[in-house]
Amino acid sequence: MRLETRKLLDRSFTASGVLAIVLMTSALVILLAPMFIRGSGAIFFTGTVEHRRLMMEKFERGNRPTIEAEIASARAAREPVYRMMAEFEKQLEAMPATERRKMTTQLKELKKALRSLLGPAPGEIRPMLMRDQFGQTRWDRAQVKLGRVMFREEWDYSHPERGSVKVMKPRADDFAGTALAPLFPYLSANLDKMLLPAKTVYWQFLTDESFDSHFFGGIWPELLGTFYLTVGAMLFAIPMGLIAAIYLTEYAPENTFVSFLRTCISTLAGVPSIVFGLFGLAFFINTLGVSQSKSVLVGSMTLALMILPTVIRASEEAILAVPRTFKEAALSLGAGRWHTVMTVILPAALPGILTGIVISMGRAAGETAPIIFTAAVSVGKPLALWQVFTHPTPALSWNIYNLATEHEAMDEIRHVQYGLVLVLVMLVLLLNLTAILLRARVAKRLRG
Amino acid sequence: MATGLNSSGVDARRHGSSLLLSHRARRVQRITGLLGSGFLLAVTSLSTFAVLFIFFFIARDALPFFQLQGFTQFFTSAHWYPSSATPEFGSLAIFVGSGLVTLGAALVAVPLGITAAVCLSDVLPFSTRQVVKPVIEILAAIPSVAYGFFALVVFAPLLQERGGQLLQVASWVIGAPMAILGVVVAGDLLTDRIPAGARSGARWILISVLGAVAFWGLWRLGVSLGGITISSGTNALNVSIILGIMALPTVVSVAEDAIQATGRELREGSYALGATRSETILRTILPAASSGIMAAVILGVMRAVGETMVVWMASGNAAQIPQPWYNMLQPVRTLTATIAGDMGEADQATGSSRFHVLFAMALCLLVFSFICNLVSEWGVRRTRRKVGR
Numbered sequence: 025m026r027l028e029t030r031k032l033l034d035r036s037f038t039a040s041g042v043l044a045i046v047l048m049t050s051a052l053v054i055l056l057a058p059m060f061i062r063g064s065g066a067i068f069f070t071g072t073v074e075h076r077r078l079m080m081e082k083f084e085r086g087n088r089p090t091i092e093a094e095i096a097s098a099r100a101a102r103e104p105v106y107r108m109m110a111e112f113e114k115q116l117e118a119m120p121a122t123e124r125r126k127m128t129t130q131l132k133e134l135k136k137a138l139r140s141l142l143g144p145a146p147g148e149i150r151p152m153l154m155r156d157q158f159g160q161t162r163w164d165r166a167q168v169k170l171g172r173v174m175f176r177e178e179w180d181y182s183h184p185e186r187g188s189v190k191v192m193k194p195r196a197d198d199f200a201g202t203a204l205a206p207l208f209p210y211l212s213a214n215l216d217k218m219l220l221p222a223k224t225v226y227w228q229f230l231t232d233e234s235f236d237s238h239f240f241g242g243i244w245p246e247l248l249g250t251f252y253l254t255v256g257a258m259l260f261a262i263p264m265g266l267i268a269a270i271y272l273t274e275y276a277p278e279n280t281f282v283s284f285l286r287t288c289i290s291t292l293a294g295v296p297s298i299v300f301g302l303f304g305l306a307f308f309i310n311t312l313g314v315s316q317s318k319s320v321l322v323g324s325m326t327l328a329l330m331i332l333p334t335v336i337r338a339s340e341e342a343i344l345a346v347p348r349t350f351k352e353a354a355l356s357l358g359a360g361r362w363h364t365v366m367t368v369i370l371p372a373a374l375p376g377i378l379t380g381i382v383i384s385m386g387r388a389a390g391e392t393a394p395i396i397f398t399a400a401v402s403v404g405k406p407l408a409l410w411q412v413f414t415h416p417t418p419a420l421s422w423n424i425y426n427l428a429t430e431h432e433a434m435d436e437i438r439h440v441q442y443g444l445v446l447v448l449v450m451l452v453l454l455l456n457l458t459a460i461l462l463r464a465r466v467a468k469r470l471r472g
Numbered sequence: 473m474a475t476g477l478n479s480s481g482v483d484a485r486r487h488g489s490s491l492l493l494s495h496r497a498r499r500v501q502r503i504t505g506l507l508g509s510g511f512l513l514a515v516t517s518l519s520t521f522a523v524l525f526i527f528f529f530i531a532r533d534a535l536p537f538f539q540l541q542g543f544t545q546f547f548t549s550a551h552w553y554p555s556s557a558t559p560e561f562g563s564l565a566i567f568v569g570s571g572l573v574t575l576g577a578a579l580v581a582v583p584l585g586i587t588a589a590v591c592l593s594d595v596l597p598f599s600t601r602q603v604v605k606p607v608i609e610i611l612a613a614i615p616s617v618a619y620g621f622f623a624l625v626v627f628a629p630l631l632q633e634r635g636g637q638l639l640q641v642a643s644w645v646i647g648a649p650m651a652i653l654g655v656v657v658a659g660d661l662l663t664d665r666i667p668a669g670a671r672s673g674a675r676w677i678l679i680s681v682l683g684a685v686a687f688w689g690l691w692r693l694g695v696s697l698g699g700i701t702i703s704s705g706t707n708a709l710n711v712s713i714i715l716g717i718m719a720l721p722t723v724v725s726v727a728e729d730a731i732q733a734t735g736r737e738l739r740e741g742s743y744a745l746g747a748t749r750s751e752t753i754l755r756t757i758l759p760a761a762s763s764g765i766m767a768a769v770i771l772g773v774m775r776a777v778g779e780t781m782v783v784w785m786a787s788g789n790a791a792q793i794p795q796p797w798y799n800m801l802q803p804v805r806t807l808t809a810t811i812a813g814d815m816g817e818a819d820q821a822t823g824s825s826r827f828h829v830l831f832a833m834a835l836c837l838l839v840f841s842f843i844c845n846l847v848s849e850w851g852v853r854r855t856r857r858k859v860g861r
């Protein structure tokens with residue numbers, strides 16, 4: 025081959041390598057972008073007067089006179105809507121029976137759509153469910169709900185080759201010529217006066233309990249549950265992992281038993297996370313009876329088992345990275361083996377060990393599969409410290425799954441789901457950042 | 473000065489005497505030493521025997537299933553009706569689902585991962601590497617449930633609504649650079665024999681002809697992909713891509729370690745013989761690191777097989793064998809998702825086949841990952857031995 029050809033091959037090889045890196049980086053950006061953009065929407069959003077009313081009624085937050093003035097002005101703006109409704113109901117009674125029946129069902133649908141947009145009509149009995157007591161608290165959701173008021177969904181089956189096609193029919197056509205006809209232009213023109221949107225920072229999203237299965241409120245129980253589970257897992261994993269690492273690096277003889285131990289550890293690292301969950305259920309709950317059913321304690325123990333190999337490996341590496349001379353100097357000064365480990369090797373290896381611990385903390389915080397059968401519930405109060413031995417808890421990771429797949433109205437609470445994802449991802453990334461900074465310090469120290 | 477000397481002399485004498493321990497003290501010291509290391513060994517064994525416990529307890533709950541139902545139906549039938557009046561536990565479709573999804577993930581992660589690993593270890597300058605490494609670390613750190621959420625809430629609707637266009641764009645993003653590189657290289661190789669005077673002209677003609685053909689092919693491929701409509705966004709393709717991205721960091725970091733482990737000497741030898749960088753990597757480094765790279769692939773596959781949340785959320789959970797079997801656009805169901813999803817319903821009836829079949833699946837997963845682990849360990853060790861470290 026000519027030299028130019030070989031050079032060309034070399035360059036195209038480099039180019040495909042760079043392409044792979046670029047693809048990988050863009051995958052990361054595509055993954056994280058929606059989480060960050062929509063996740064921050066859980067805290068920073070355009071809130072309506074309903075949000076401020078909710079905050080005042082539930083938490084006494086905000087300036088009461090101002091909010092009451094706002095509520096009054098919103099009510100004034102809404103008044104024509106309800107007046108038109110009342111007029112239409114009078115008209116309805118005068119209609120012939122067939123038409124009245126048709127119009128009654130349509131009016132019922134309209135009222136339902138309107139109630140979910142603006143909340144219960146004045147004079148109505150206070151509804152049981154909290155989600156019915158308030159109108160839309162977020163301006164973006166209010167726009168969607170306005171669409172539901174303005175249009176009616178209908179399915180068109182006239183083109184069999186395309187299956188069913190969704191058609192949006194304007195409700196204004198249904199009510200043309202009645203007293204409700206002016207309602208629709210009035211609504212779309214005056215929605216902002218009825219809901220008074222304003223920029224809102226709801227940082228209490230992190231510290232509020234949730235109301236009415238996450239329709240309102242924040243994620244404090246989940247955050248606390250993840251904290252308990254992670255700290256609990258570390259309480260089990262750190263001592264055991266550290267001792268195992270010390271034994272394997274400083275004491276273990278080179279024999280078949282020790283190499284069997286090492287094989288066991290690497291096998292443990294490869295066990296699928298869901299199997300840990302099953303094991304936790306079969307062993308800790310069904311066999312040992314650590315707690316009656318799911319509890320934070322059992323979840324922590326299961327998670328600890330899962331991250332144990334990571335902790336052992338990281339600690340081993342950190343201990344092995346300590347220069348031999350340190351150890352030799354200590355031994356030559358007459359220190360015993362244990363003394364050397366405790367006073368010389370561990371302090372020198374500490375930042376490296378901490379790096380491994382922090383990374384496995386991130387893993388424990390984010391893992392879902394092991395806690396499904398051992399610790400997680402969908403809805404719960406924040407636990408007090410002594411309840412962790414007996415009570416299950418909501419957790420960030422589990423509730424992301426639960427709200428995104430099993431919640432009765434998952435489309436309505438996307439902001440909460442994204443908020444949960446963002447908080448979890450930020451938590452894990454912060455832990456990893458800490459690890460990176462720690463490692464940079466280690467590198468500097470070992471170089472200097 | 474004199475007192476100093478004197479006192480140090482005294483010290484030395486005192487120490488000298490204390491270094492010679494009495495028989496009894498020496499025995500005490502030895503026993504405490506033994507006890508100490510025995511304690512360490514005990515704790516170490518406790519944590520390592522956990523894995524034996526896992527095998528034992530999963531197998532103990534799996535055995536009743538095989539006693540009640542036998543092996544044949546479980547492994548050969550695709551009828552998964554665990555909750556009907558006469559329950560059937562044919563799990564073939566679920567095994568196929570796991571396999572299909574894993575294959576798809578490997579197709580994404582292996583080429584991309586190994587190329588990236590080579591690029592990271594041998595091609596990129598140090599400063600760029602410092603930027604790329606955190607990318608891999610972040611990809612590895614993102615919790616699986618966040619990946620699952622992305623797959624379900626962002627990716628699945630996108631696939632469902634404009635799946636064809638998405639596939640078209642993807643084929644261009646990956647195909648176009650490949651085509652350009654391929655055409656340029658092929659043009660150069662084919663005009664190798666032409667005498668130097670006419671070479672440049674001939675090469676340009678050949679490149680433009682080949683380029684036109686390649687881009688016509690890509691365009692046709694894009695159009696046919698663009699015509700595809702995806703009936704459900706939660707399918708094997710979605711999960712495969714996301715699992716592939718999740719397995720990437722494992723593949724990249726283990727493969728990179730293996731490539732780095734081959735050492736400087738091999739590279740320097742190859743360069744000294746006049747090889748270019750690509751020749752060095754392809755002919756010398758990759759063969760030397762092959763068992764380590766195999767280990768990387770196996771570990772990546774293990775990550776994909778054992779992953780629960782992504783497949784549970786976004787694979788569609790339909791226990792059926794896709795028609796034909798490689799049809800990635802149909803929903804599938806995997807072992808892990810079945811365990812996670814069915815335990816809630818089976819839990820009340822502890823002791824039934826419904827409960828134990830999940831443990832049987834877990835046992836299969838466990839055995840598979842155990843074998844994979846042994847093979848990958850062997851691979852890593854072999855690389856080290858081969859390069860003499």
